[in-house]
Amino acid sequence: MPSVELRNICKHICRDVCLDIFDKEFLVLLGPNGAGKSTLLNVIAGLVDYEGSVFFDGEPVDSLPPSKREIGYLFQDLNLFPHLNVASNVAYSLRIQKWPWDAMEARVEELLHIMKIKHLSSRYPGHLSGGEKQRVALARALALAPQVLLLDEPLSSLDMQSAKYMRMELKQLQRQLGMTTVYVTHDMKEAREMADRIAVIESGRLEQVATPGEVFFSPMNKKVSDFIGAPNILDCTCCHSAGRGIAEVECGGLPIIVPDDGSKVRKIALLPRDIYISESKPPGPDVNRFKGIVSGIEVAPDMVRLEVEVGGNCLSVEMPHYIYQDMHLAVGKEVFLIFKLRNIKIYRGEESKKKNV
Amino acid sequence: MIWFKNFKPGWGIVPVVIFLGVWEFIARLNLIPGEIFFPPFSEVMREFYYLLASGVLGHNFLSSLVRVLIGFVAGSFAGLLVGTAMGWKDIVNKSLSPLVSLIYPIPALGWLPLLMLWLGIGEALPIAIIFICAFFPIAYNTATGIRAVDKNYIQVAKTLGASDVKILTSIIMPLALPNIFTGLRLESGMAWRVVIAAEMVAIPSGIGALMMKAESLMRMDIIVVCLIVLAVMCFIFEKFFASLEKKLTSHWR
Structure with a gap:
């Protein structure tokens, strides 16, 4: 061939x-x-x-x-x-x-x-x-x-x-x-x-x-x-298995739980639309839930984009207008972010080598 | 209205029978003076038998049939060739399209005076008129059918290794068949209408000429026999092409 x-x-x-x-x-x-x-x-x-x-x-x-x-x-x-x-x-x-x-x-x-x-x-x-x-x-x-x-x-x-x-x-x-x-x-x-x-x-x-x-x-x-959806990409500095098929990785100061297959996690990506936001502390175990401060709000015609400071990282979060209108969000307000386990995209490969053609 | 829902194609004979019955009944009432102007169906059929037995009808019918067949086959064939060239090659289409568009609307009988002077009164005259009658609509329908074939099929065939000629014969023509048959079907009936009209005006033999002779003798029964023959032949020709089209395309349409 x-x-x-x-x-x-x-x-x-x-x-x-x-x-x-x-x-x-x-x-x-x-x-x-x-x-x-x-x-x-x-x-x-x-x-x-x-x-x-x-x-x-x-x-x-x-x-x-x-x-x-x-x-x-x-x-x-x-x-x-x-x-x-x-x-x-x-x-x-x-x-x-x-x-x-x-x-x-x-x-x-x-x-x-x-x-x-x-x-x-x-x-x-x-x-x-x-x-x-x-x-x-x-x-x-x-x-x-x-x-x-x-x-x-x-x-x-x-x-x-x-x-x-x-x-x-x-x-x-x-x-x-x-x-x-x-x-x-x-x-x-x-x-x-x-x-x-x-x-x-x-x-x-x-x-x-x-x-x-x-x-x-x-x-x-x-x-x-x-x-590709302007994902939030976080470099992972530390990765250790937590057993039962999950691993804990340290990404910019955030301990994030991801699925584990034994190999090292180098980066994780979260699409802005895959991060959920809540004004009050969400119920359930304290896993992949982080407190942050809203640092920017941009109202676009099709959705609302927020910038949220979380443990030294600035993450983009998107939400539909109707949810934004039901919440009382403002710059400087404290919010809670939730990362769903199956929405976290994981990069385990070699250090990326960009190829420009 | 249940009977209407269960209406099947075979039931098409029923209205015809009712019509003939009503015709016979009204004619027998003798409302219009004598049987001269409005002969009953049975009288027409009797005359039909006499005409057939004497060979008059057969002779005239064959004259008309031969003219229709020669004119229609030649006109269709030429129409198919020119229509295919117009549909396939843009340059041919651009060259011929204005000409065809101008000539196409002229009714076939409109050519009669001109052709009488050019060809004289003889066998060539009705054949030429039927040729014209068939040629333009079939060329037009064929060209339209070919141009209507989705260009993507042609691209696919190219990637599969087909040459231009192979694409034409194996993809374009089969897909253009429904359009081509529409032209053939309509014009096959039209050819009969045209030949009768030409024979009535200018030719001394054929069904049309027989009608004119009957008219001069005030023989309504013979005129009606000729009209029935014309109707039946139009019907048979159109049905023939409709069933041929069905046979060739119904499995994939």
Whole structure:
């Protein structure tokens, strides 16, 4: 499987984009709508004209049409051919390549088996559920065993539960087949779960290319930080196991309880929306509950953002307007913060090494 | 109104039978003087039998049928080719679209005087009119159908290795079939209407010509026989294309 290199790509919003995608890597292109993610995918596929160069394994492919680039492309809308049944959809590229009938039949059967859709082979796309369509489209994209797999928000039309299973299967399949994969999404959670590396793109420019942990716990700049939800990131100086699957970590003077898997916790992150605030001391055990002083209030159109001083740290907290209006918050007022155990994101990796491309 | 809810396609014969019954009854009442102006259905059927037995109807019907078939098949084929080129290639569309848009609204019979002078009165005349009648709507519908195909299907086919021609034959044309069939279905009936009108005005043989002869002899029964033949042929042609469309597209639509 080849590595993919993009050099000085200019197309629509994308300006001078340079990106290296390693062999067999699962790279996620992460960014808001209109950032240029799909454009980059189309450039790799050769579906649009562009300035700059694309290399597969060091060989330029700019003059090659999509059909000669050996790519598999899963589009956001899937676009299964409505007039062909599942088996014919999957076999489409094999027919184009004029595979012998026996080999084609065997390959289609194999793909339907891998994607667990053998029972659907004679159905038409109009009679399939969203998840089934997803599998058929993926089987069709994989039929010719492409060198590079391009996925454009393929799970956006699925419900949360189906998308979760599909993510796991997709990642497993990618490992199994060892394909260099580029996956486009605007969902940070999806990116964190699947990516070997994440390339954050904003307004046609790559802002950061790094591992999910590095992007989340060491955002390169404010744009990246804002996109991932501007988390509060706390460095952990001390970590010791408290038994029963939990550990206590010391973060900027705050003793915080986190899930324990035996490895050292280097940083923790808390999204502003995941911190709960209370005017009175909350009931329950005194765990992950801290007293703080409101040091700033910003009323934004969609929510209210507070700055709270807690044990030498300044944490951002967000809340909806209706909750803010029910409370009597003011700068200098004493409040209590609650960190929910499962909302604490943990970084256990090596010291982050930022990579600017 | 329970009977209405249970209405099945096979029941379509019932209103026809009632209509024929009422027709027979009113004609037999002799309200309009004599049977000349309003012959009962049974008289019409008797005449139908005589015309058939004598070969008059068969001869005229075959003349009309051959004209319709040649004109319609040639016009449809040419319309499909030009419509496909217009739908597929922007440059062809931009070049031909203004011309087609200008000529398309002209009723087929509007060409009759011009074609009579160009081609003279003969077999070529009705065939040419039916050709024009079929060509423009089918070209227009085909081009519209092809352009209406979602461009994303074409992108997908490209990534799967299909050439432009393969994309046209394996993706675009099958997906444009519903639109193409709409044109074929409507124009197949229209071809019969046009051939009858052309024969009435300018050609000495065919169902239309038979009607004109009957009119001069004040034979209402023969006129009605010809009208029934026309109605049945329009119906059969339209049904043929409707069922062909269903056969080719109903499994995925």
